[in-house]
């Protein structure tokens with residue numbers, strides 16, 4: 001995790017670094033720091049806490065420097081202290097660097113360097129790299145010393161480095177952690193994602209694993225692989241994120257802004273990809289693999305957290321409509337299994353960030369075995385998009401709150417489109433194709449209707465605020481939504497909440513039920529409605545407090561939140577919205593740090 005940003009150019013780097021760090025804060029926010037330099041001085045400031053604290057400290061100090069580095073940390077090696085915060089430096093205080101990732105062999109390297117009289121001030125793996133460069137810098141060749149040091153480390157990393165003695169130069173390198181180069185007019189920026197880059201330019205170069213980039217004010221940019229030392233051409237892309245997408249506007253939190261953007265995320269994901277007159281898909285991005293897709297006989301979906309729940313939804317969908325053997329697997333488990341892929345398997349990886357290390361590793365294993373892979377990804381140019389065979393980009397726009405909301409809606413929208421596409425190319429007659437097209441068209445409006453009733457959910461959260469435990473139950477398509485409701489409450493309200501397939505409660509979980517145990521039951525009028533209602537009865541018989549989310553009223557529930565009628569596969573688009581709102585308001589009443597919940601980070605790039 002951790003967010004990194006480095007700048008070299010003609011402006012005062014401090015302002016860009018601070019604004020960039022605020023945009024990267026979702027990646028980690030336990031401590032932060034900046035270093036900048038003008039011709040004379042080096043200014044280094046670190047702070048435990050948020051970027052706003054650091055900003056307060058440096059704001060009135062008239063710091064100036066055309067080169068600088070900034071870092072926001074999610075601690076891995078070493079506690080949350082100023083010493084462990086980045087930027088880190090060597091003994092001579094010439095080499096300064098920021099790091100995202102883990103150097104796995106840092107202990108061994110540290111011991112060697114100690115024997116060569118290097119003194120360490122922190123407990124981090126990152127500091128070791130500064131000393132390693134220093135060790136090789138004895139020959140005064142900065143570029144070469146970084147190259148040699150890179151060859152000695154193992155793990156995953158993105159670095160940006162500068163050297164006090166060569167202040168016209170910034171060096172970046174990456175392996176398994178993201179790093180993007182922004183090319184402005186006589187200015188350069190290196191960052192973990194496009195959001196700080198959009199401060200100065202739309203022109204970006206996505207670095208690949210094994211890339212090292214040297215940015216020189218006078219000589220321009222050079223990219224080469226530190227693995228084979230071959231130079232690479234600069235491939236420049238344009239980022240299309242708008243600055244307004246990243247602003248909080250008048251919202252108190254990004255999370256509520258992003259929940260309110262759920263209808264737009266669904267609409268933007270489907271509208272160019274469906275032809276409503278011809279009842280056809282338009283998934284141009286899959287054209288090149290159409291033939292291979294026609295022959296697949298099994299689908300494996302993999303991801304982590306909320307994106308994994310989208311996979312579960314996909315499994316029900318593909319089984320039901322395509323009659324295809326489908327499985328949803330948690331990526332951190334899949335990667336250690338000897339999974340029986342074959343030439344007729346399609347792997348679908350789902351990720352908002354496109355950087356989640358477990359998902360990335362699971363896909364690398366499948367790739368080595370020549371499995372056909374499609375990514376359903378939100379962040380353009382992210383690491384996963386560069387490894388899969390084809391990408392279906394979800395059009396949720398930047399998601400900055402740590403808890404994922406609108407991206408989930410965009411993911412399940414993409415799965416519906418992919419399901420229709422697979423039916424088309426495999427010649428499967430979809431049972432209710434016309435209704436599917438009609439319903440998806442109006443689903444954003446139905447979501448909006450629910451959001452417009454957010455005060456009802458707020459009131460529900462107020463009424464339930466004294467409870468400390470919650471169950472979320474659902475069957476079939478509603479089971480992934482139950483999991484999503486429970487995870488959101490855990491993540492941002494720090495509450496004990498668990499989800500079960502509704503039919504499973506009587507095999508154990510029901511033992512906990514009494515009048516102090518509220519249970520959310522997701523029971524829209526779908527194919528398993530009556531079965532779920534029987535489970536509701538069982539809970540009620542044991543005095544459980546029931547919150548029913550359904551398009552049907554039911555007098556035995558203590559509270560009913562009515563949703564509009566829909567098709568079975570689209571009910572999840574509706575039942576998930578009140579659960580997102582509930583977690584938001586519950587956490588808000590408890591005064592939690594909603595956008596930056598404790599112990600979490602948005603982009604999980606450590607194992």
Ligand code: F6R
Pocket residue numbers: 303304305306307308350351352353354355356359402403404405487488491602603604
């Ligand atoms: C939950 C949440 C996480 C992510 C998970 C995967 O609200 O945000 O569970 O869904 O870490 O992240 P991505 O989708 O970026 O791979």
